[in-house]
Amino acid sequence: MDPQLVRELAPQVIGVLVRRGADFASAEDAVQEALLKAWQAGVSDLPADPKGWLVTTAWRKYLDAVRSDVARRGREEKLDLEPAPGPTEQADDTLRLYFLCAHPSLSPASALALTLRAVGGLTTRQIAAAYLVPEATMAQRISRAKRAVAEVRWDRPGDFSTVLKVLYLVFNEGYSGDVDLTLEAIRLTRQLAGLTDDEEVAGLLALMLLHQARRPARFGADGRLIPLAEQDRSRWNTSLIAEGVEILQAALSRDRLEEYQAQAAIAALHADARSVGETDWVQIVGWYDELVRLTDNPVARLNRAVAVGEADGGRAGLAALGEIDPGLPRFAAVSAHLHEKAGDAVAAAQLYADAARVAGNAAERDHLTRQAARLRQPTGG
Structure with missing residues (x-):
């Protein structure tokens, strides 16, 4: 079968x-x-x-x-x-299951596991392999999650935003083992989109498709992380880009803008540019303004500072960065990038090294370390 x-x-x-x-x-x-x-x-x-x-x-x-x-x-x-x-x-009853698996009483990790098991139909072994944990550990996590929702009424409405958040968390986990979680998240979101006529579900699906389209160019053959500005755009999946843009345009036409639609619009502008130099950074800043208005999310503010730096120069980006908490993850990396754009290679090199020490994964750490080494070379090249 x-x-x-x-x-x-x-x-x-x-x-x-x-x-x-x-x-x-x-x-x-x-x-x-x-x-x-x-x-x-x-x-x-x-x-x-x-x-x-x-x-x-x-x-x-x-x-x-x-x-x-x-x-x-x-x-x-x-x-x-x-x-x-x-x-x-x-x-x-798939929609009810989405709500049940994303119940507020569950931790994000438990909600992810239960969603993949009950809605995704994956086995405990497959989920454990995807998250690189022992099967017994994942079995306990799923059992606790099921006990937590055991008394939840089957017909009680759930929180739709939590469902979407769990699906996006699945997507951002990436992939490992014999289950590609990015593809699984897209499959589940397509399934949800078929069950409800909601603009934010469409926005999330468009966002996933647009990010997935760039996936073939994100890493080199040696596993090296390739930043967006350096990616070979001929390797981007144009079919996924076209589908994502079409879904997004239909959602935006209803004039009920929410978070995932705004994020997808930013991703679409990146996908539309044939080169990094042709990117419409001014319009991207405008979409980040909408995203900050909708969510007041500090990560959105951080990404907006990067966009301001690209649109108006490194010093303008640093001014926008000055309004953000320095303890935010990736703050040092963004600060390094903007200092480099502002012409301060010494500060940028130190900041890249600082960011590498707190990087969330090996690929990101290696990339930031190389950036620091590049700026510390006598020629700066």
Whole structure:
């Protein structure tokens, strides 16, 4: 069975089991067991009705678990153990699952794991490999998350902004193991976009597609991080750019601007420039002004300072940077860049070295270290 199709069906099947009387945690466990069986099946065993097959298999797994639990015999007697033959229930509860997995009571890490498991249909092993943690650790994290939402009413509306935040966190985790989390986040966001006519979902999907389009050029063959200004733009995926821009324009046309639409508009302006010199930095500053107005996010202010430096020069960028908390992550790196643009190579070299010491990953640290070394060479080149 096609793994992607199976993952798309997973939240729908969980919804069917919950509607039949299963609690969320037990339903999710049963669906995971059914998914494992589906992935192990050969092509010759491919069912004509994949959703119906998964529902039947998961329901039987659930009933097996109920029957084996002596303490729940009373509940078993109340169950409609074998639903009458007929078409599989068509109600799609995927949107409810998004809300449940992004419940405010969960930490971001737990919400990410539960979303990938219940909505994404990934196994615990796959999620653990993606996050580079032992499978037992991830299993405990998922179990705690399921316990935390066990008493949440199935029909209680959730916080849509939290759902989008969790999806964007999945996207920004990157990829490792046998599951590409950036592609998984795009798949899940496409799925959500098909369930709701919301401008911010469209904005988030456009943002992901525009960032993903630049991915082939972000790293060299040796794993070296390549900053935007130095990327080979011929390697950017023009199909993803076109799709992202089209989705964004449709969202913006409704004139209900929110955070992800503004971020996507900035990404679209970068994608539209054939070279770094052709980038419309003045318009990018304008979009950062909108983003700051919408969110008052210090990271948005930091990125705005970079854009001001590109549009009006390094000293103007440093003036904008002066209004921002120096303890913010990446502050030293941005300050180094703007000092270099302002012509102060000595200060820039020291700031690049300072930023390298607190970098969040090896690729970023190595890049900043090279920048410091470049400016400290006698010729500065």
